[in-house]
Amino acid sequence: MSYLDELNEAQRAAVENVDGPTLIIAGPGSGKTRVLTYRIAHLLKLGVDSFSILALTFTNKASEAMRNRIEKIAGTDGRNLYMGTFHSVFARILRVEAPRIGYPGNFTIYDTEDAKSLLKTIIKEQGLDDKIYKPNQVLNRISAAKKCLDYPTTLCRRP
Numbered sequence: 001m002s003y004l005d006e007l008n009e010a011q012r013a014a015v016e017n018v019d020g021p022t023l024i025i026a027g028p029g030s031g032k033t034r035v036l037t038y039r040i041a042h043l044l045k046l047g048v049d050s051f052s053i054l055a056l057t058f059t060n061k062a063s064e065a066m067r068n069r070i071e072k073i074a075g076t077d078g079r080n081l082y083m084g085t086f087h088s089v090f091a092r093i094l095r096v097e098a099p100r101i102g103y104p105g106n107f108t109i110y111d112t113e114d115a116k117s118l119l120k121t122i123i124k125e126q127g128l129d130d131k132i133y134k135p136n137q138v139l140n141r142i143s144a145a146k147k148c149l150d151y152p153t154t155l156c157r158r159p
Contacts (some may be wrong), residue, residue: 033066037070040066053083057086060120087109
């Protein structure tokens with residue numbers, strides 16, 4: 001039995017549509033992940049280079065499940081996919097491309113707690129009053145400036 005025989009008519013049509021992008025609109029539990037997984041496996045079986053496929057998921061668990069399913073159908077080609085969560089895939093791309101924009105590729109990405117801890121250290125090392133320079137408030141100001149694509153020394157200026 002072929003892996004395609006496991007799909008209903010609509011799912012199979014989406015998997016077999018390999019000429020350009022495919023939009024899949026479906027409700028919960030309708031097999032969207034299965035369709036995406038099988039479509040990637042189908043592309044690999046048709047000879048598409050695994051290095052030209054990018055698959056983004058929201059969770060590591062979903063990414064791992066998709067990779068395992070793809071490998072069951074298409075073999076070891078599934079190991080070379082650019083597949084993972086949005087954060088992990090783009091961090092990987094940034095590490096490779098960072099030298100092109102003058103940054104080292106061995107950077108560290110801080111989560112909120114790491115950032116707060118660093119701010120506490122900086123506030124203390126600079127001899128600033130931690131009652132005035134509260135890490136949460138400083139972090140919020142930095143976030144606001146980043147959202148405005150502004151420099152850290154200024155605030156968003158709205159007309």
